[in-house]
Amino acid sequence: MKSQDELKKEAGYRAADLVEDGMTVGLGTGSTVRYLLDALGERIKKDGVHFIGVPTSKRTADYGRELGMEIKSLDDVDQIDITIDGADEVDPDLNGIKGGGGAQTWEKLVATNSKTCAWIVDESKVVDQLGKFPLPVEVLAYGHKQLVKRMADLGYRPEVRLVDGQPFETDEGNIIIDLHLDQIDDPYALADKLSNMTGVVEHGLFLDMTQTVVIGGQDGTKLMNK
Ligand SMILES: O=C[C@H](O)[C@H](O)[C@H](O)COP(=O)(O)O
Incomplete structure (x- = not known):
């Protein structure tokens, strides 16, 4: 094997x-x-x-x-x-x-x-079906804690990605929030919702x-x- x-x-x-x-x-x-x-x-x-x-x-x-x-x-x-x-x-x-x-x-x-x-x-x-893998969302560092709260309210089970206890930093100096969704029934609707959230730079739905x-x-x- x-x-x-x-x-x-x-x-x-x-x-x-x-x-x-x-x-x-x-x-x-x-x-x-x-x-x-x-x-x-x-x-x-x-x-x-x-x-x-x-x-x-x-x-x-x-x-x-x-x-x-x-x-x-x-x-x-x-x-x-x-x-x-x-x-x-x-x-x-x-x-x-x-x-x-x-x-x-x-x-x-x-x-x-x-x-x-x-x-x-x-x-x-x-x-x-997509969704077992936590969906990565790149967000601006400024205000990201508020965004985490909003995502939690929407049931997205967000988690800030950490490396050695510190937020992971992207090449653009932003933060990643991983969404533990388990399954994504309508990826197009979710993509639209995430794209319209202020503070979101880009999500990982392709x-x-x-x-x-x-x-x-x-x-x-x-x-x-x-
Ligand atoms: O941000 C990383 C990319 O989207 C990768 O292409 C993806 O995570 C797959 O990576 P790997 O080939 O290491 O499993």
Whole structure:
């Protein structure tokens, strides 16, 4: 039986084949994406493939540069051909939850400016209904305690994400509130509600944003297409 990490690696390496010479590529964030970056780094060294990488976090930008990639900010490119990113949960409609690493705001910005998107996941992340994974919401630090109260009143079971007892800080200097919802019956309605809450920067519901999911599984790597 392969470990979850091996399945992430297989998905990441398979998705690296989606990148073609000369492309501008949105580079996601997380442990699965790290394998994608490794695979792309190998293609740069072995085949001399050249592409421009648009990172979705400082971590990805740093690691991409280390591997010899040309890295540009979203503001310095005209368009992105494909974005490849991880996900925390994916449902049969290819909607998903992202932000387990706190990077969902840049991830959504890069994804919405891409011609096409692909997610790379291990099979444990494919679910019938979204919501078991706590939904990450990036919020401004100022006033976040009031926002936590409002979310609690709405029954969202909010929890400020902590690292070593201190609030986790995103690349934009904001805070993450994780919502322990258990199940999300209407992701579109919830997305609207969260987007309309003052103080919310971006939530981790990614709806109708990806066309392909590359799934690393015990029986091999499979593709789900919209
Ligand atoms: O903020 C982080 C991202 O949305 C990640 O892509 C997501 O959390 C999946 O991460 P991993 O590949 O580490 O499970």
